[in-house]
Amino acid sequence: MEEQKDYMVRATAADAQIRAFACTARETAERARQAHNTSPVVTAALGRALCGGVMMGAMLKGEKDLITLQIKGDGPMGGLTVTADSRGNVKGYANVPDVILPAKPNGKLDVAGAVGGGSLKVIRDMGIKDPYVGQTELQTGEIAEDLTYYFAASEQIPSSVGLGVLMDRDNTVRRAGGFIIQLMPFAEEAVTEQLEQNLEKIHSVTELLDMGRTPEQILELLLEGFSVEFTERTPVCFHCNCSREKVGKVLAGLGKDELESMIEEGKEIEVNCHFCNTNYTFSVEELREIYETGVYQGSGSHPRD
Numbered sequence: 365m366e367e368q369k370d371y372m373v374r375a376t377a378a379d380a381q382i383r384a385f386a387c388t389a390r391e392t393a394e395r396a397r398q399a400h401n402t403s404p405v406v407t408a409a410l411g412r413a414l415c416g417g418v419m420m421g422a423m424l425k426g427e428k429d430l431i432t433l434q435i436k437g438d439g440p441m442g443g444l445t446v447t448a449d450s451r452g453n454v455k456g457y458a459n460v461p462d463v464i465l466p467a468k469p470n471g472k473l474d475v476a477g478a479v480g481g482g483s484l485k486v487i488r489d490m491g492i493k494d495p496y497v498g499q500t501e502l503q504t505g506e507i508a509e510d511l512t513y514y515f516a517a518s519e520q521i522p523s524s525v526g527l528g529v530l531m532d533r534d535n536t537v538r539r540a541g542g543f544i545i546q547l548m549p550f551a552e553e554a555v556t557e558q559l560e561q562n563l564e565k566i567h568s569v570t571e572l573l574d575m576g577r578t579p580e581q582i583l584e585l586l587l588e589g590f591s592v593e594f595t596e597r598t599p600v601c602f603h604c605n606c607s608r609e610k611v612g613k614v615l616a617g618l619g620k621d622e623l624e625s626m627i628e629e630g631k632e633i634e635v636n637c638h639f640c641n642t643n644y645t646f647s648v649e650e651l652r653e654i655y656e657t658g659v660y661q662g663s664g665s666h667p668r669d
Contacts, residue, residue: 370600372452373579374422377590381551382559384587385419386543386579387600392418392454393529393540395602399641402461404531406441408473411529412507413446414454415542418600420511421448424488432487437505439480440465447639453603455639473531476505484510486518508542515546522547522556524563528570539573545586555590562588604640611635611644612660615651623655 372387393411396402402410417433424431429450436443442459465474481502488496498518502510508527515523527542545563547556563586566572572582584592615623615635626633627648635644646654654660 371579372419372422372598372600373583373594374596374598375583375587375592375594377587377592378551378555379591381548381555382545382587382590383548384543384545384583384592385422386541386583387415387419388539388541388573388579389415389418389600390537390540392600392602394537396456397537399602400457400461402458403464404535405465405473405475405478406458406461406463407531407535407537408529409441409475409478409507410444410446410456410458411537411540412475412527412542413444414448414456414602415527415529415540416507416511416525416544417446417448417456418452418454419542419544420486421450421452421454422596422598424450424490426450426490428491430489432485432489434485434487435479435482435502435507435510436485437478437480437482437502439463439476439478439482439505441478441480443479443482445638452598452600453605454600455602455604457638457641475507479505479507481505484514486514511544522551524559526566526569528568528573530570530574539570541573541579541582542569543579543582543586558589559587562586602640604637604642606637606640606642606644608644609660611637612646612650612654615646616654616658616660620655623651627651627655 370389370391375384392414396410397407420431432447434445440463444458446456448454463478465477468474483501485499500514500517503513508525511525512523515521523546525544530539532538632645632647
């Protein structure tokens, strides 16, 4: 079976009474696992959130708009953060990446146990002064159910969210993906009933992906009986836009006193990017240059590009 590259599709159905998204994101989840060296249960939690985030990013209108999902929980993972743009780029990290928990009785990874109780915050940054922020309490910690509840409670959009990550025996990611189906305000009752019946037939997104089903085929299953129109197909990838230049600008913004105390210590400093776990090292000479000129003039390349 040929390996699918990561991508997502967008569709409408039933004369635009339904909008739908689906993605396959094995490489994206695996890249996050490698970057953060996450344990299997954290890989599953972060992978689900990355899939949810990238599809929610596709709902954004502007080229520079960003969406951030922040889950704060009282479980051992502490929480996670995912940020996506409208072009299929997504990045994220877990607060505690190496949590180990026993599997649930059905053999599945205990994502809810790792997350625990807490809150889900969705931040939409559309370039205006104050970003839109919606917040709901976590319902189950399983992430898909929590996003379903968020859409209903915070945005008043009846939705169904399915997210899944399947691990291989060597703890790499075998499959990752998901779907979001939403009913528009003018949806007829017959459409709602048919959709509910269709959703009851789907038990596992990763099972469908593991059978070789594409995002298009998954949506065709979910939207069986409706006329489906695919409107967009977008590549998906784990991408962090950090760089030495950006980190240098942050250091330049710290102010003279803080920079002076760093220089006096006489040691190089290391700055870590939470999102992709890249470390940037700045020598005492570079710190002195920033102190004297107020800007960082080094190269702006990303170490991993």
